[in-house]
Amino acid sequence: MPxxxxxxxxxxxxxxxxxxxxxxxxxxARAGLDIAPLQAVVPNVARLLAAARAAGxxxxxxxxxxxxxxxxxxxxxxxxxxRTGAAVGSDxxxxxxxxxxxxxxxxxxxxAPVPGEIAIDKPGFSAFEGTALGAMLTARGIRTLILCGVxxxxxxxxxxxxxxxxxxxxxxxxxxxxxxxxxxxxxxxSMIDVEGGVFGRRATTDAVCxxxxxx
Amino acid sequence: MPxxxxxxxxxxxxxxxxxxxxxxxxxxARAGLDIAPLQAVVPNVARLLAAARAAGxxxxxxxxxxxxxxxxxxxxxxxxxxRTGAAVGSDxxxxxxxxxxxxxxxxxxxxAPVPGEIAIDKPGFSAFEGTALGAMLTARGIRTLILCGVxxxxxxxxxxxxxxxxxxxxxxxxxxxxxxxxxxxxxxxSMIDVEGGVFGRRATTDAVCxxxxxx
Numbered sequence: 001m002p003x004x005x006x007x008x009x010x011x012x013x014x015x016x017x018x019x020x021x022x023x024x025x026x027x028x029a030r031a032g033l034d035i036a037p038l039q040a041v042v043p044n045v046a047r048l049l050a051a052a053r054a055a056g057x058x059x060x061x062x063x064x065x066x067x068x069x070x071x072x073x074x075x076x077x078x079x080x081x082x083r084t085g086a087a088v089g090s091d092x093x094x095x096x097x098x099x100x101x102x103x104x105x106x107x108x109x110x111x112a113p114v115p116g117e118i119a120i121d122k123p124g125f126s127a128f129e130g131t132a133l134g135a136m137l138t139a140r141g142i143r144t145l146i147l148c149g150v151x152x153x154x155x156x157x158x159x160x161x162x163x164x165x166x167x168x169x170x171x172x173x174x175x176x177x178x179x180x181x182x183x184x185x186x187x188x189x190s191m192i193d194v195e196g197g198v199f200g201r202r203a204t205t206d207a208v209c210x211x212x213x214x215x
Numbered sequence: 216m217p218x219x220x221x222x223x224x225x226x227x228x229x230x231x232x233x234x235x236x237x238x239x240x241x242x243x244a245r246a247g248l249d250i251a252p253l254q255a256v257v258p259n260v261a262r263l264l265a266a267a268r269a270a271g272x273x274x275x276x277x278x279x280x281x282x283x284x285x286x287x288x289x290x291x292x293x294x295x296x297x298r299t300g301a302a303v304g305s306d307x308x309x310x311x312x313x314x315x316x317x318x319x320x321x322x323x324x325x326x327a328p329v330p331g332e333i334a335i336d337k338p339g340f341s342a343f344e345g346t347a348l349g350a351m352l353t354a355r356g357i358r359t360l361i362l363c364g365v366x367x368x369x370x371x372x373x374x375x376x377x378x379x380x381x382x383x384x385x386x387x388x389x390x391x392x393x394x395x396x397x398x399x400x401x402x403x404x405s406m407i408d409v410e411g412g413v414f415g416r417r418a419t420t421d422a423v424c425x426x427x428x429x430x
Contacts, residue, residue: 187402
């Protein structure tokens with residue numbers, strides 16, 4: 001990763017660290033994912049948030065949260081979520097799974113947005129699809145994204161792929177991303193490095209925090 | 216995969232089977248990729264093309280081919296390609312690497328488009344970004360995509376991710392996709408199946424050809 005980070009043109013993007021992915025009653029656990037690795041990444045994301053806030057970075061949080069009438073859910077995900085027994089929109093202890101405004105879509109307290117930070121609901125997987133994220137970043141002069149969150153091989157990867165194609169430079173924070181599947185987590189990170197690093201650079205939480213502190 | 220394929224609403228999407236990825240003098244070999252697995256997939260793609268043509272499917276071919284002045288190349292890929300010694304736009308025996316209209320961007324003869332098929336140049340990785348692909352598919356009433364080509368973990372995956380978020384149902388053909396890296400090829404395919412199959416379904420060339428023949 002670069003030694004320094006341009007505070008004026010870089011944003012921290014925290015993906016889907018919501019109760020539906022982190023709690024035993026949420027979507028992910030009901031879909032059969034191992035949520036322990038997802039929970040374990042929260043402290044590193046909290047460190048990134050603290051460093052980004054101290055450096056004055058733009059911070060964006062996303063939630064995988066679909067329209068209550070399911071009209072914006074990708075059809076492939078409607079099908080998939082029915083197969084696992086954790087259908088999008090079905091009822092659970094945290095409200096309807098992965099639906100906007102339900103308790104399960106709330107970002108976990110330890111990494112919750114503070115005033116002035118952006119929080120967006122996204123249908124599907126890439127945070128750029130079906131949202132105003134691109135326009136929000138353009139309006140703020142953002143050219144580089146620091147990505148973290150869950151899950152590495154699904155929403156982090158889909159968001160990273162779109163960001164790269166849309167002209168952003170990207171830094172994915174290995175130990176601030178997590179998946180229920182260790183081998184797919186590792187593979188998703190390895191894919192960033194192919195052909196010289198087609199999907200940008202990777203870094204550790206320590207390295208990003210140090211670079212942000214260096215200014 | 217489904218037992219039948221709706222011929223009227225399904226398209227075959229063949230990704231980047233161009234000389235730059237398949238020949239020893241092209242981009243991929245110069246970037247250090249093992250091109251043997253890429254070459255090896257051509258016969259299966261040719262079988263899919265024959266079956267799709269016999270069934271009257273819409274067929275779209277893509278080429279990873281950037282503007283001659285490099286103005287549309289994702290910055291991350293400009294950086295990456297310089298690291299491997301196969302810089303986008305640099306000169307080679309097949310012309311400038313990954314540039315529109317150069318010999319290296321031509322689709323391999325065995326899987327070349329025939330009259331009536333769409334061929335598009337794409338900058339970057341997802342075939343939906345910076346192209347008219349989405350509009351072309353909408354205009355033709357396409358709702359399902361059959362994906363094949365190279366490389367599995369880069370352009371096939373990026374294109375699949377966008378397609379899913381944009382509402383398409385997708386069938387990725389395992390043995391008609393290829394990568395220079397066997398483990399990342401397998402991991403990219405495995406990612407399709409997570410959470411019940413969030414990125415659609417997988418199939419073999421045999422199964423797709425049989426379903427197309429069944430009508």
